[in-house]
Amino acid sequence: MEFEKELVGKILDPIHGIIRLSALEICFIDHPLFQRLRNIKQNTFLYKVFPSAMHSRFEHSLGVMHLSYEILKNLNLNSYRYKNKYSDGSVFDDIENLPLTNIQELRLAALLHDIGHGPMSHQFDSFMCKKEELAEHIGNDFPEIFNMIQDKSTIEHEHMSAIFIKIIYNSLDEMSRQKINIDNVINIIESQYKNRKIVINVNDLEIDILPLFTSIISSCPIDADRMDYLLRDSYFSGVKCGIYDYNRLFMSIVPAINNGRIFLAYKESGIESIVEFINSRSSLFGQVYYHKTNRAFSAMLGNVCELSRDRKPEDPLSLFTLSEPDAAIPESKLKQLEDFYITNSDDYFLNEQLPIFVDDSNYSEQGETILNDLINRIPWSKKYESKIYPRNLKATDPIDKKFIVSLKNELFELISPHIPKYMFAIDIMTDNAFKDIEKTEIKLLRKNLSGGYDINTLSESGDKLDKYQSIKYLIRLFVSDAYKDNVGNNLIELIENKKNELVGVHFNL
Structure with a gap:
């Protein structure tokens, strides 16, 4: 593709080999807000189980950018291969004519999709403030970003990604800024942003490429994000269960056009390669992410984050109380926010920041105990475990969130009289191979009776996908060693009975 001429730099990666970079990408990578991702682990505590799993969101982001471009190149190649086969006009055969500006925007969106993650990744989300509080401090700087966030909702890391992308973009020189439309980059990451489309002109036709x-x-x-983290997490954990052949996936993808919009589509004959990917993902979840010690540490950190917010009403904890500056150094709230994220690596946040928040909470003694156990690698004991496999699921069936909330609440009521509030954790992990299938815009090209091909959404293709749907509920009780003897056979029996009762109500098992 013509964009190859823009790739003037390179980085050597153990997963993908040489990853090539444009000059503009190097500018974004060199900014401190991106460099900080070197200190944010891809999997927060996985290294405490698999010692080599020290990889970060920095290299993952590079991998997603690389794979996104590989997908685009293969879409271009396949459009030639299948143009005659899909002669009904369902295949878009002008990928090679996409403006270089838009290709650069795609690569930057892939590179920057995780830039808004805070220390400890998803578990930092518990410290995020509401839209109104953040808007009060920096809303004037980014009004278009705040317009896409629902009122009274909590800020998510995707919103922070949009803010940080704007900050880096504004720091570039004028010539660099003119190479892209930064709104398009944000729109690719967050579809609710601004216009919700990216329209280009190809052969005198207006085409929306945002869905693609x-x-x-x-x-x-399947996406470039999942494709990279499966290979990367498998490699660095040393567990060879996340391996799949992405060349087979690349052979099965086609750029489909429908009503002036371009979509990523899979050929019906490529279902088996999708299944291979789903099975690899399921194996990695079972053997790596769900490992009891990894989940114990994650549950412990969750308790620390929760009790840090358990404070006096007049002393609330939010993102801006975390980043409160020295009174002698006046600075803007935006600069405070930026400095907080740059300063707080995983290790700094765990060892320096969290202890301060714990000391100011209503449960400081418990918090200190948990933090010491985390830092000194003393995982809580697993005192109960159960797995639930609902039957006869469809690809469109979601995880039953009401069941999860009900079970947690009921089990908490059973256990809390025996163990202090924050010294145990009810950990319920779930995995859904087709999570958000009704939101995805990926299509399936299926042959019809007349010999042509129909463009179907995945959610309309249940007859092809339902048999591969698998939702597992993994329920565990972790207890601090100081209280593990409080969980006797009688309590375990009560927990099991309550679980069975709720399973019967929600799943008719």
């Missing part, structure tokens, strides 16, 4: 670009980076059941 969004699906390349983030979609169900």
